[in-house]
Amino acid sequence: MFRTSLTRKAASAKAGAALAVCMLALTATACSNSESDSGALADAPSGLTDTNRDVPPEINEFLEGDEGRSVTYIRLHDGMHMGSASEHEARPALSLIKLYIATYVMEKGEYEDKYEALDMIASSSDKSAEDLFEKYPESIDTIADEFKLESTKAGEKWGYSQTSTYDVASFISQLIERDETHPVLVAMAHADPISEDGYRQDYGTAKLSNVVGSKWGWSNDKSINSSVSFGENFVAAASINGSSDELTDYVKDEVTGKSLGKATERFLKYKDGEDVPPIETTTSETSTTSSSKKDKDEKPSTGKKDKSASKEPTSESTKSEKKDKGSSDKKSTDKKKGSEKTSEPFKK
Template sequence: MFYSQPSHRAASVRAGAALLACVLGAASLVACSPAHEEDSMAGGSAQTSARKPGPITHRKGQLQLAAVPDSVGQFLKGDESKAITYYRIETGMHMGSTTEHQPRYALSLIKLYIATYVLERGSFEDKYLALDMVADSSDESAAQLFEKYPRSIDAIAKEYGLESTSAGEDWGHSMTSTYDVVRFIVQLMEDDPTHPVLVAMSHADAVSADGYQQNYGTAKLSDVVGSKWGWSDSKDRHSSVSFGENFVVAASIEGSAQELTSYVRKEITGKNLVKGNNLNKEALANPGAVATRLTTSSAAPTATSTTATPAAATSSEPSSSAPSSQPTSRTSASKTSAAR
């Protein structure tokens, strides 16, 4: 059930811009995006008679996604070559890999931060250019906007509390983490479910400005409304972030688009969603037990910090297909060609 095609509808850049015009100028934003009445399968909740708790909200810039320690939900597989983060908006359930905080090349996911900055502080014309950039992933637009707004990435990182995010010498070598991307999208959704950046993601072009297919990774989950993708020039690195009515998920891999899709499908499963929900409920009900377990775990020699800093670049890249769930290195930013 998790392998269905994404529900977002691709549109041309101009068609997307026309629709986004109503987002920028209309009094009613609800009409700009379709209604989604069914519960997201990627949200993973089985039907029960009990009423679900209301959504958990965050202060802008709040560092932690869930009401429990991040490590409670860090049971998904990941290593220095891949990471994944998932958040359920309705219940505050979080799950991810132990590598979800590691800074990695953001690739074109960084355009989400640039676009948000331009929408908040840029010129009228640049706002439309930024939204087109989200939809068609134009590198030319990214370069133009980053040159004009060089503080955009770092300013958004500070505003939204993105600890693993930083600007590079150019936009294509900037850093972020899957955790940061998810927390960023969650904050946009909480602030405005029809935020212009989210609407642009929901009307992403099927083919990017440079001719690359935008339909892989997290976008392959069911009930996805919007997505943004990233890839390196050499196509050996891929990333994506997607959101639905009640969930946000991001993943990154040193590997092909197909490998990223496979990784996402193996980790975001019904079994793991049930496990994540149970762990979240247990941690909320017994915070003392969680604190004790975390203290014991942190004393072990194999413990891994949830906050990572990028290591020095290396000339070799690890295989992206290794399924290990025990990261042997915190290095995630090895030398790469220009990112898309």
């Protein structure tokens, strides 16, 4: 159910001048991109609804997480969300902060800076981030206010900024809602396989099936890794005090068919007015310190490493387990299965 091939769906950001023109046009017309059209849930609408926003995030914060790792998943067509209780904790934003800088530049920056901002997303150029943040120091905090990103805050340098997996997933979902072919999203869909500093950009949430675009972040010593990815019907973000492979394993263990089914059932029960008590997790109370060193400025504090115990994917067992539930949950279960058909982000 995880994508095993290392071949990227998206071409390089330097694939042609037509792409750059399309990204800068800021229109609602989609760019042609046959390489990323690999079955990404085409039947699911992408808009969030006002009613679904009334469901508190804590209803589905049952995934494993602590001060060293967090994960967030948002299904776009109905707003169903699941995550770890640590998903709101401010963590080193690493290169994910470039998404906020680029979005600000696309909205308010000078013409030539827009090209640099989009290339920064695809290549993860630190030099561009440094130049653009120096020119637009208000960019991160302005975007945080505009998109209501409560755990996001700019640092003295771009690499010392903070965000949370919930914030970055919420940001991407809102960007998709505003314009599903927003230039920043298109740049994510055409990320370079290897970053400007030589780091492989194909891990974490990017390993989910039906991913259209991704952005990654890593610390100087590679001891902290993060990523955010989107498909036609979902956004997923994750961060870990660990290697890129450990991030991939963490996402694999938490974003499964089983967890999606559980989240869908609880989501629908809450929407139907049923009492849905929060699920106790083993999340630590300790937050990531605000003084942690960030991407490309200083090596970060590694903090606590804590991986999920299971390494085996469990996604194929979902449907049979749900069929065994009692008749009292039959209505919610039936509706849940219908939603799950459009939410499953994995290859079978």
